[in-house]
Amino acid sequence: xxxxxxxxRLLFAATTALLPPALHAQGSxxxxxxxxxxxxxxxxxxxxxxxxxxxxxMWASWCPFCARxxxxxxxxxxxxxxxxxxxxxxxxxxxxxxxxATDYLAKHGYSFANAMATPQLAQWFGPRRTLPExxxxxxxxxxxxxxxxxxxEDVAALARFGSR
Numbered sequence: 001x002x003x004x005x006x007x008x009r010l011l012f013a014a015t016t017a018l019l020p021p022a023l024h025a026q027g028s029x030x031x032x033x034x035x036x037x038x039x040x041x042x043x044x045x046x047x048x049x050x051x052x053x054x055x056x057x058m059w060a061s062w063c064p065f066c067a068r069x070x071x072x073x074x075x076x077x078x079x080x081x082x083x084x085x086x087x088x089x090x091x092x093x094x095x096x097x098x099x100x101a102t103d104y105l106a107k108h109g110y111s112f113a114n115a116m117a118t119p120q121l122a123q124w125f126g127p128r129r130t131l132p133e134x135x136x137x138x139x140x141x142x143x144x145x146x147x148x149x150x151x152x153e154d155v156a157a158l159a160r161f162g163s164r
Contacts, residue, residue, distance in 0.1 A: 030140030031124055036090065039102050039114045044090065049137075053161050056125070056135040057091045058117065061104035063131045065149040070110060072155035077112035080162060087136075087162045092117045094128070136161050 033049040057073050059066035073089055080086030091114040095101040098116060105114060122128070125135055129147050136144035138161055146154070 031137055031142065034120055036115050039098055044113060052088050053136065053138045054088045054090050055158055056137060057089060058128060058131065058133040059091055060094045060131055061100050066132045069132050069149055072152050074110050074112060076155055076158060080159065092121055
């Protein structure tokens, strides 16, 4: 029984070593937001993001999985923006140009906050693994991460993080 337990511990250690520290280290340093310049010209300041629960959505206009998930993120944003303590939905696109991203957002009527991905994003969340990716930051810590497309009920369930 003990060798199996040791192998499991080793497998767990090897797997979690691949994750960015903020995602697997208990008691790790909190995520320290910086100001985020949005594609619409506004700025979400670090002060606006700190103390709030933020759903971070990494996407691209050319990603077919993102095309299916983005309407769900818009619905989550729409629902949460009606609440004074609602989640902030913050998208980061890896599109090559701001024009490609803003044209896509306008074409589909997406109104959740969006910015271009910057090197600072990798400092906050580690290297991107796939598209789309979703993180929930609560109390300055990453409390949820999903790589790949989410189902509608999974995106809707993110609202549970707003009630804490």
